[in-house]
Amino acid sequence: MSDTYSCFKVSVELGIAHIQLSRPDALNSMIPEFWRELPALVDRLDETGDVRVVVISSTGKHFSAGMDLSVFTEMAKRFKGEPARRAEKMRRSVLSLQDSFSSLERARMPVLVAIQGGAIGGAVDMISAADCRYCTKDAFFCIKETQIGMTADVGTLQRLPKLIPAGLVKELAFTGRNWHADEALAQGFVNQVFENEEAMLEGVMRIAKSIAMNSPMAVAGTKEMLNYARDHSVQESLNYMATWQSGMFQMPDIFEALEAQKEKRVPRYEAILSKGNSFD
Template sequence: MQVTIENHIAHIQLNRPDALNSMIPEFWSELPAVVQKIDDEAEARVIVISALGKHFSAGMDLSVFASIAKSFQGEPARRAEQFRRLVLELQASFSALEHIRIPVLVAMQGGVIGGAVDMVSAADCRYCTKDSFFTIKETELGMTADVGTLQRLPHLISQGLVRELAYTGRNLHSDEALACGLVNQVFEDQASMLSAVMAIAENIAANSPMAVSGCKEMLNYSRDHSVSDSLTYMATWQSGMFQMPDIQEAMAAGKEQRVPKFTNLHKKNTGL
């Protein structure tokens, strides 16, 4: 994958178009390492993920399945325990998109298949082109999707639709994806999509990174907890994070009709 950072926006591009950007074994360790490094260095305030070629991603590469198949040997309990750890590691690759402090926007074209659905479900916002389609392909392959689709999609679209897509493995096309709320916007082509998504990223990057980080933390927490618990957590968070410098800068910039200038979040402390 290719990574660039400019104007506080990190752009990650999947760059194996001839192989439909399928997710080879190296991908599963590279993606979480890349996003964690971006977060640790704190130069970027938002991440945009896109892909080169006709399709966003065909999902897990066949080489991964072949490697898994070879491991199915030996004593059943130990084999099962090993496979469980593998699935947890694969899940963690996409959970990294949720765990970092900054928002992740995904710009998709063509096929978003299998593991790619798992990945984009973990992003903050999704955008696609008119020719895009989404497929929970695992069902047609004789397995249950296991890297996040079935856990995250029910928080994004209706239970009934998730179940239909999972049980049938049918394609969800861009117009239906927009109508059900899976994607924020649909664009005619990849160029117009990337231009628009980068503009959204610029708007995010212009805001206080402390405030945006707090929004992500609270939204993720409230998804997984009750309203009462989420309000209590919000009050506790705010008791430490509500400070005046960013607020004063935002107010001053508005009064002076200029773009506010905010300090980046701190880099990861490497002295421990």
């Protein structure tokens, strides 16, 4: 992709989009541009239909130090006016920040995150919205917001209890303590811990390639169903699955998968269609 971003480097190869946080000297803190660029970037990758997996990694010593001080400074400048109107504006601001990370869930393709060093504050909100998490053995996680006098508000407290035991979430949120790679692996927050960053990227890219070989329709449907099941009852999820299959269960990708297995070759699937305009 030719666009230039303030906070990210992006490359796309063989259906895998690699997004890198690219402000290592500032510990990849999340400046105002970050919150605008991330959802626009993810939505654009999703819109094309050509990208089958997204891998998000970082650069430098830490994955991300979370929300940059400049975001709080900007909010403080706007924190004025009649109380009700000020509160309504604040609500919209928080919803906008939340949407930046919800874009990872909204995307039709799986999002894999590779974490080195610290993932602090807003970084935990971000990676909790991903489909799969991987880290290096020196990685640690911290719900920092409590220690700076605020309640985490862009996804951690809503998503983390769906990923790990509620009692542990409460401890981590109430104390703001560091949560290290071995504990995160034991509790199922991360899928795998790697010796170093190089090994992690190699391993995560190998997983991404494996995903990209499957039918993009099957993978997109699987992500949709898993996210729906997380937030609904079993019966509601089964009903949605039946409705989904009534339109999405078609034979071309199944025949291609069977033919590829018989011929001992990599299957060739059509890309899912661009989202685009409904009249395009």
